[in-house]
Amino acid sequence: xxxxxELKIYTWIAVGGSFALYFAIAWxxxxxxxxxxxxxxxxxxxxQNGMAIGADWMSAASFISMAxxxxxxxxxxxxxxxxxxxxxxxxxxxxxxxxxxxGKFTVPEFISDRYYSNTARIVAxxxxxxxxxxxxxxxxxxVGVAFSRFLDVDYELGLYIGMFVxxxxxxxxxxxxxTYTQIAQYCVLIFAYTIPAVFISLQLTGNPIPQLxxxxxxxxGSGVYLLDKLDTVVTELGFKEYTTANMGGxxxxxxxxxxxxxxxxxxxxxxxxxxxxxxVKAARQSAGYALVFIALLYTVAPAVGAMAxxxxxxxxxxxxxxxxxxxxxxxxxxxxxxxxxxKFEDKNGDGKVQYTADSTTNEMVKVDxxxxxxxxxxxxxxxxxxxxxxxxxxxxxxxxTAAGLLLAISSSISHDLMKxxxxxxxxxxxxxxxxxxxxxxxxxxxxxxxxxxxGFAAGTVxxxxxxxxxxIFPALMMGIFSKKMSGKAAVSGMCAGIGVTMLxxxxxxxxxxxxxxxxLGDMGPNWFFGISPNAFGAVGALVNFAVAFIVLTFTGPAPxxxxxxxxxxxxxxxxxxxxxxx
Amino acid sequence: MEDNTSYWQDNLRLIFICLAxxxxxxxxxxxxxxxxxxxxxxxxxxxxxxxxxxxSIYTFxxxxxxxxxxxNDLDKKHNVEEE
Numbered sequence: 244x245x246x247x248x249e250l251k252i253y254t255w256i257a258v259g260g261s262f263a264l265y266f267a268i269a270w271x272x273x274x275x276x277x278x279x280x281x282x283x284x285x286x287x288x289x290x291q292n293g294m295a296i297g298a299d300w301m302s303a304a305s306f307i308s309m310a311x312x313x314x315x316x317x318x319x320x321x322x323x324x325x326x327x328x329x330x331x332x333x334x335x336x337x338x339x340x341x342x343x344x345x346g347k348f349t350v351p352e353f354i355s356d357r358y359y360s361n362t363a364r365i366v367a368x369x370x371x372x373x374x375x376x377x378x379x380x381x382x383x384x385x386v387g388v389a390f391s392r393f394l395d396v397d398y399e400l401g402l403y404i405g406m407f408v409x410x411x412x413x414x415x416x417x418x419x420x421x422t423y424t425q426i427a428q429y430c431v432l433i434f435a436y437t438i439p440a441v442f443i444s445l446q447l448t449g450n451p452i453p454q455l456x457x458x459x460x461x462x463x464g465s466g467v468y469l470l471d472k473l474d475t476v477v478t479e480l481g482f483k484e485y486t487t488a489n490m491g492g493x494x495x496x497x498x499x500x501x502x503x504x505x506x507x508x509x510x511x512x513x514x515x516x517x518x519x520x521x522x523v524k525a526a527r528q529s530a531g532y533a534l535v536f537i538a539l540l541y542t543v544a545p546a547v548g549a550m551a552x553x554x555x556x557x558x559x560x561x562x563x564x565x566x567x568x569x570x571x572x573x574x575x576x577x578x579x580x581x582x583x584x585x586k587f588e589d590k591n592g593d594g595k596v597q598y599t600a601d602s603t604t605n606e607m608v609k610v611d612x613x614x615x616x617x618x619x620x621x622x623x624x625x626x627x628x629x630x631x632x633x634x635x636x637x638x639x640x641x642x643x644t645a646a647g648l649l650l651a652i653s654s655s656i657s658h659d660l661m662k663x664x665x666x667x668x669x670x671x672x673x674x675x676x677x678x679x680x681x682x683x684x685x686x687x688x689x690x691x692x693x694x695x696x697x698g699f700a701a702g703t704v705x706x707x708x709x710x711x712x713x714x715i716f717p718a719l720m721m722g723i724f725s726k727k728m729s730g731k732a733a734v735s736g737m738c739a740g741i742g743v744t745m746l747x748x749x750x751x752x753x754x755x756x757x758x759x760x761x762x763l764g765d766m767g768p769n770w771f772f773g774i775s776p777n778a779f780g781a782v783g784a785l786v787n788f789a790v791a792f793i794v795l796t797f798t799g800p801a802p803x804x805x806x807x808x809x810x811x812x813x814x815x816x817x818x819x820x821x822x823x824x825x
Numbered sequence: 826m827e828d829n830t831s832y833w834q835d836n837l838r839l840i841f842i843c844l845a846x847x848x849x850x851x852x853x854x855x856x857x858x859x860x861x862x863x864x865x866x867x868x869x870x871x872x873x874x875x876x877x878x879x880x881s882i883y884t885f886x887x888x889x890x891x892x893x894x895x896x897n898d899l900d901k902k903h904n905v906e907e908e
Binding site for chain 1: 832851856857859871877879886890892900
C-alpha cells in the first residue's frame with residue numbers, strides 16, 4: 244500500500260468517524276421545545292458551555308489561517324492573538340452576566356426590551372444577519388476546500404456533504420444539538436491542532452510543550468534560541484525581523500486590536516451561548532472556561548506560526564547559499580503546487596529555489612498563508628495519521644462555527660422578526676417549526692454563497708467585526724452601564740456608528756466592495772491617522788458612544804420602569820431570573 | 826435598594842481594576858511599550874513580544890477567574906445571590 248493511499252484511508256476514517264459521532268449526538272440531543280431549540284433548555288454547565296463557545300468561536304479562520312498569518316506577519320500578527328482573546332474579558336465582566344440575568348433568547352430581544360423599541364430590534368436583527376452571513380461564507384468555503392484537498396472530492400460535492408451534516412444536527416437539535424456536537428467538535432479540533440504542534444516543537448527544540456518550545460534553544464546543539472535564529476534567517480533574506488515586524492504602525496495595531504476585542508464581545512452568536520447556562524454565576528464562569536479552551540489553541544498558534552516559517556525557510560535554504568534544487572523538491576511541495584497555493588518561478592534559471600523579500604529575485608512567487616497549518620505536518624515529516632487528524636480538525640472548526648451562526652440567524656428571524664414583530668400570536672409549536680424552516684433556508688443560502696462566493700467575501704470578514712464593534716457592542720454596554728440611556732439615543736448611536744464605519748470601509752474598498760467604486764478623492768489611503776479600514780470598528784464605536792450621549796442630553800432619559808429593569812438585571816438576585824420559560 | 830447600589834459600586838470598582846490590568850498587559854506591554862520591553866528577555870522570548878503573543882492571554886485568563894471569584898464573594902456579602 245503506497246503512502247498516498249494509506250493517507251487517504253486514514254483521512255476517511257478520521258472524517259467519517261467524526262461525522263458519525265456528530266450524527267449520534269444529534270439524535271440523542273434532539274430538541275422538543277423552543278427553549279431547547281434556542282437555549283438548549285438553559286441547563287448547560289459552565290464547563291460544557293465553555294467548550295461549546297470555544298468550538299463556536301474558533302472557525303476555519305482560527306484553525307487554518309491564523310497561524311499562517313502570524314508566520315508571515317511575525318510580531319504584527321499579535322493583533323489577532325490579543326484581539327480575539329481580550330474580548331472575553333469584556334464579555335465576562337461587562338455583558339454576559341447581566342444579559343443572562345435578563346434571561347431572554349436572543350441579542351435583538353435584549354436590545355428591544357432595554358430600548359423599548361421595535362426599531363432597535365430590527366436594526367439589531369439587520370446587523371446580526373449581515374455579520375453572521377458574511378462569516379458563514381468563509382466556513383462553507385473552508386468545508387469545500389478541506390474536502391477537495393484532503394479527500395480528492397469535488398469542491399462542490401464536499402460543500403454539499405458539509406451542508407447536509409450541519410443541516411441534520413442543527414435543524415434536529417437546535418441549540419441543544421449544536422451545543423453537544425460543538426463539545427465533541429472542540430475535542431476533535433484541539434487534538435488535531437496541538438498534536439502536530441507537539442511533534443514539531445519536540446523535533447525543533449526538544450521541548451514537547453509548544454508554548455515553551457517557542458522560547459527554547461534549538462535541538463541541533465548550537466545553543467541558539469529558535470526565535471533568534473529565525474530573526475537572523477529572515478533578515479538575511481531581506482524580510483523584516485520576525486519578533487519586531489510591525490503591522491501598519493503602532494496606532495493602527497492599537498485600533499485593530501481594540502476593534503477585534505470589542506467586535507468579539509459584540510458578535511451575537513457568541514453572546515447567545517451565554518443564555519444557555521442556568522445562572523448568572525454560571526455565565527461568568529463559562530466565559531472563563533471558554534477562554535481556557537480558546538487559549539489552548541491561541542497560545543499554541545504563535546509557536547505553530549514561527550515553527551512553520553522556520554521549517555519552510557530551512558527546507559528552501561538549509562544553510563546559506565545551499566538552496567533547494569527544484570527537481571529534488573519534497574512531495575508536499577509538489578502537492579501544494581498542484582493546488583495553485585504554492586508557486587515557483589525559476590527567474591535566474593539555476594534550477595534552485597531562491598526565496599527572498601525582493602520581488603525581482605524572489606522565486607517563491609506565491610506562498611498562501613493557509614498552507615502553513617495544513618502542510619505543516621507534511622513539511623515536518625509527521626506520520627500520516629497526524630495529517631488525517633488535521634483534515635478532521637479543520638472540518639470540525641468550520642462546521643461548529645457554521646452551526647452557531649445558522650442558529651443566530653434563524654432565531655433572529657423566527658423569534659425576533661416573526662414572533663416578536665410580525666406575528667406575535669405564533670404558538671410555541673409553530674415557532675419551533677418556523678425556526679426549523681428558516682434554518683433550512685439559511686443552510687441553503689449559505690451553501691449557495693459558498694458555491695458562488697461574492698467577490699467581496701474576503702473583505703467582509705473585517706466588515707462583520709466592524710459592524711459588531713461599532714453597533715452592537717456600544718448599544719449593549721450603554722444599555723447595562725447607563726440607566727438613563729434612552730431608545731432614541733441608542734438607535735441614533737447605532738446608526739451613526741455603523742454609518743461611519745461602512746463609509747470608511749467602502750471609501751477604501753468600493754461600495755459593497757465592488758471594484759472601482761472606491762471614492763477616496765483627495766484623501767490618501769488610511770487618511771484617518773493611518774488607521775486601516777479593518778481597524779476602523781474602534782473609531783466607529785467611539786462615534787456611536789458620542790452621538791448617543793449627545794442625543795440623550797437633548798431628548799431626555801429612559802422612562803422609570805426601564806431604569807428599574809436595569810437595576811434588576813444588574814443584580815443576580817430576584818425576579819426575571821427565570822425568564823427562560825416564556 | 827441602597828444595598829443594590831453599594832453592590833453595584835463594588836462591582837464597578839472591581840471591573841475598573843480588572844480592565845486597567847487588561848489594558849496594561851495588552852495595549853500597554855504588548856503594543857505601546859513593546860520596544861523598551863524587548864530589551865529584556867524571558868528565555869528565548871523578547872519580553873514585549875512575549876506579552877503580545879503569550880503573556881497577555883494568560884493574564885486575561887487569570888483576570889476572568891479572579892473576577893468570578895470576587896463576584897461570588899460580593900454576591901454573598903451583599904446578600905444578592907441567586908436562589
